[in-house]
Amino acid sequence: MSNQPETTIHDIARALKISASTVSRALNDNPIISQATRNKIKKAAEEMGYRPNVVAANFRTKRTNTIGVIVPLINRHFFSSVISGIEEIAYEAGFAVTISQSKDTFEKESKIAHTLFSNRVDGLILSIAMGTQSYDHLKLFSKRQIPLVFFDRVVDEIDAHKIVADDFGGGYKATRHLIEQGRKRIAMIGGPQNLKIYQYRQAGYLKALEEAGLQADESLILHNSLTREDGTQAIRKLMDAANIPDAVFCANDTTALSAIIYLQEKGINVPQDIAIVGFSNEPFSEVVTPSISTVKQPGFEMGKKAAVLLIRQINQKEAPENFETITMPTELIIRNSSRVI
Amino acid sequence: MSNQPETTIHDIARALKISASTVSRALNDNPIISQATRNKIKKAAEEMGYRPNVVAANFRTKRTNTIGVIVPLINRHFFSSVISGIEEIAYEAGFAVTISQSKDTFEKESKIAHTLFSNRVDGLILSIAMGTQSYDHLKLFSKRQIPLVFFDRVVDEIDAHKIVADDFGGGYKATRHLIEQGRKRIAMIGGPQNLKIYQYRQAGYLKALEEAGLQADESLILHNSLTREDGTQAIRKLMDAANIPDAVFCANDTTALSAIIYLQEKGINVPQDIAIVGFSNEPFSEVVTPSISTVKQPGFEMGKKAAVLLIRQINQKEAPENFETITMPTELIIRNSSRVI
DNA sequence: TTGTATGCGTTATCAC
DNA sequence: GTGATAACGCATACAA
Numbered sequence: 111m112s113n114q115p116e117t118t119i120h121d122i123a124r125a126l127k128i129s130a131s132t133v134s135r136a137l138n139d140n141p142i143i144s145q146a147t148r149n150k151i152k153k154a155a156e157e158m159g160y161r162p163n164v165v166a167a168n169f170r171t172k173r174t175n176t177i178g179v180i181v182p183l184i185n186r187h188f189f190s191s192v193i194s195g196i197e198e199i200a201y202e203a204g205f206a207v208t209i210s211q212s213k214d215t216f217e218k219e220s221k222i223a224h225t226l227f228s229n230r231v232d233g234l235i236l237s238i239a240m241g242t243q244s245y246d247h248l249k250l251f252s253k254r255q256i257p258l259v260f261f262d263r264v265v266d267e268i269d270a271h272k273i274v275a276d277d278f279g280g281g282y283k284a285t286r287h288l289i290e291q292g293r294k295r296i297a298m299i300g301g302p303q304n305l306k307i308y309q310y311r312q313a314g315y316l317k318a319l320e321e322a323g324l325q326a327d328e329s330l331i332l333h334n335s336l337t338r339e340d341g342t343q344a345i346r347k348l349m350d351a352a353n354i355p356d357a358v359f360c361a362n363d364t365t366a367l368s369a370i371i372y373l374q375e376k377g378i379n380v381p382q383d384i385a386i387v388g389f390s391n392e393p394f395s396e397v398v399t400p401s402i403s404t405v406k407q408p409g410f411e412m413g414k415k416a417a418v419l420l421i422r423q424i425n426q427k428e429a430p431e432n433f434e435t436i437t438m439p440t441e442l443i444i445r446n447s448s449r450v451i
Numbered sequence: 452m453s454n455q456p457e458t459t460i461h462d463i464a465r466a467l468k469i470s471a472s473t474v475s476r477a478l479n480d481n482p483i484i485s486q487a488t489r490n491k492i493k494k495a496a497e498e499m500g501y502r503p504n505v506v507a508a509n510f511r512t513k514r515t516n517t518i519g520v521i522v523p524l525i526n527r528h529f530f531s532s533v534i535s536g537i538e539e540i541a542y543e544a545g546f547a548v549t550i551s552q553s554k555d556t557f558e559k560e561s562k563i564a565h566t567l568f569s570n571r572v573d574g575l576i577l578s579i580a581m582g583t584q585s586y587d588h589l590k591l592f593s594k595r596q597i598p599l600v601f602f603d604r605v606v607d608e609i610d611a612h613k614i615v616a617d618d619f620g621g622g623y624k625a626t627r628h629l630i631e632q633g634r635k636r637i638a639m640i641g642g643p644q645n646l647k648i649y650q651y652r653q654a655g656y657l658k659a660l661e662e663a664g665l666q667a668d669e670s671l672i673l674h675n676s677l678t679r680e681d682g683t684q685a686i687r688k689l690m691d692a693a694n695i696p697d698a699v700f701c702a703n704d705t706t707a708l709s710a711i712i713y714l715q716e717k718g719i720n721v722p723q724d725i726a727i728v729g730f731s732n733e734p735f736s737e738v739v740t741p742s743i744s745t746v747k748q749p750g751f752e753m754g755k756k757a758a759v760l761l762i763r764q765i766n767q768k769e770a771p772e773n774f775e776t777i778t779m780p781t782e783l784i785i786r787n788s789s790r791v792i
Numbered sequence: 793t794t795g796t797a798t799g800c801g802t803t804a805t806c807a808c
Numbered sequence: 809g810t811g812a813t814a815a816c817g818c819a820t821a822c823a824a
Contacts, residue, residue, distance in 0.1 A: 116595075161568065161569060161591075162569060163510075163569075163571070164569040164570050164571070165506065165509050165510045165515065165570065165571050166510050168506050168510075169504075169506045169507050169509075169510040174506065176570075184525050184526075184531050184534065184550070185525075185526065185528065185531035187526065190525050190526035193525065193552075197552070206566050206570070207551070208549045208550075209525070209549075209550045209551070210548070210550070211534075211538070225547050227502065228502060228503060228504075228505040229505050229506065229517075229547070230504070230505070230506050250502075367738060371738070393735065394734065394735040394738055394739070397708060397712070397735055397739050398735075398738050398739055398740065399739065399740035
């Protein structure tokens with residue numbers, strides 16, 4: 111069971127009585143090598159079980175053909191859609207993709223970023239963790255001219271291409287829809303305000319209220335981390351207050367679900383008594399009862415776009431003179447949690 | 452905006468008028484270097500913005516401290532639980548984790564395996580794709596003594612540690628539960644029979660039927676790829692036949708959901724008319740109406756176990772004389788889709 | 793405890 | 809078209 115030594119281009123060169131450089135060139139389909147020798151070399155490589163040592167090549171060329179991706183949680187439908195989009199483009203362009211999850215903590219995000227940097231990924235695509243407030247681990251990349259593309263949860267302080275969904279429009283459309291359903295006291299369960307996306311969703315909500323001549327009520331606006339538990343706590347707080355809402359716009363589907371479950375337990379009718387709209391279009395939102403109205407983000411498309419921009423930047427080797435922020439449209443999906451038929 | 456050159460250990464050595472090897476040793480906390488010089492070197496490294504070139508080190512040491520993980524789909528709760536388990540252990544042990552998804556196709560799986568191999572991952576943890584029937588891309592690893600651990604969807608033909616859930620027991624418990632609810636004509640929507648896990652789930656089902664003196668009915672056993680669409684088609688086929696079932700055991704939660712939705716549309720009562728049990732405990736199964744009875748697999752624990760075995764094998768550098776197959780317990784969770792109260 | 797020398801496998805530069 | 813040679817940055821065997 112001894113470790114058989116790796117076949118290298120030198121072994122092939124020796125066997126064929128040619129030089130290693132010719133082997134290298136042939137294997138890389140360098141057109142300068144004649145078709146005949148190229149075939150001969152490839153055949154020999156095949157027979158000898160040659161496997162290129164990519165690590166050595168990466169070391170030599172200073173390129174790894176690898177893109178790093180950091181998402182808060184792999185297991186969110188939106189994020190895994192983005193990942194699929196990134197993979198599709200990267201795959202076509204000959205890049206491998208390394209995926210990591212920050213678990214929404216700054217500590218893990220920073221550690222991952224350093225690891226990816228040390229492993230010399232050619233570029234990085236990421237959506238920052240909820241807890242991230244310092245950006246040294248990302249400045250590392252910009253300082254060394256390693257292309258960086260943000261999506262969804264972006265950072266103003268760093269110059270880079272940014273792909274975002276139209277969170278403002280989503281919040282606006284969701285709220286406007288509730289208003290059109292005749293709701294007057296519309297609460298909001300929002301996310302951490304250090305993240306732009308949650309600021310924008312809330313801004314859209316406020317804008318819709320204002321347009322409709324409805325007074326925003328501070329006591330109806332809550333902020334938390336948007337987990338199942340946070341959602342339950344938030345809806346309880348809303349319902350225990352003096353002046354209960356007749357609708358709730360939730361900044362994600364998870365808290366929308368919490369709200370629905372809590373209200374059902376209390377015998378309160380959704381949507382008749384209280385209408386609910388979520389955000390993100392998680393798969394479960396379609397299949398729960400009542401199905402959850404929500405705002406759909408084009409995750410797959412965002413991933414593709416992010417990868418295209420990143421790879422372009424990698425290949426041109428120059429930092430672009432100006433960075434784009436691309437806003438992709440969101441779509442309100444009206445389901446039973448907000449529609450009084 | 453020019454690319455500043457990387458600081459190397461030689462730069463530090465020159466600045467400190469010492470040798471590069473001392474710098475290398477100090478930075479790696481080699482105890483042979485005196486505390487004083489170690490501190491001095493680390494301080495200089497810090498000040499000079501030194502970042503180790505991990506690619507170069509990997510190349511030199513032939514180790515990457517990276518574990519490759521291939522799963523069919525990142526976005527399945529079970530798989531992402533496994534990934535979390537793997538990450539937790541790997542993180543503690545100083546390994547990075549590269550995650551890829553095969554999208555359940557052989558082609559992508561094979562391509563990923565080759566990429567990971569070429570990138571010299573120290574070990575591989577994987578659950579094979581539904582379509583995978585040839586194993587050359589995995590034999591690559593065993594041939595070069597690169598440790599390999601399978602989980603969930605394992606391969607008999609390859610010697611390696613294997614972590615599986617008790618699929619047989621899960622199928623058995625699920626079916627027995629349906630029998631205890633008084634069901635007599637229990638159908639099964641099963642998965643591809645080239646995968647052991649689906650064979651075992653079905654074997655458990657058959658065993659429970661047999662024990663109860665119920666005749667297995669071939670017309671009540673269907674096989675497909677267990678997607679939403681497959682599930683809908685399967686339940687339709689079952690309901691269109693002469694002799695309709697009074698319960699269905701589905702090999703995953705996705706098809707269980709399809710069945711429930713289809714039956715509800717047809718005005719058939721779940722569980723009164725037809726009881727349903729799924730498999731895997733996807734998050735949605737708890738929150739749909741009716742909530743779906745299912746079999747829970749200990750994904751997180753399986754991931755941890757797989758990582759522990761893999762890392763042990765990596766560190767001892769020797770192929771173990773005998774490989775273990777570890778079966779982790781499954782748990783039946785009884786919910787409303789099968790419980791007539 | 794530190795320094796010197798060497799080589800990992802590949803690609804790139806230059807020569808022929 | 810092909811070959812010889814150097815170099816990438818680091819870790820290590822050996823020498824001091």
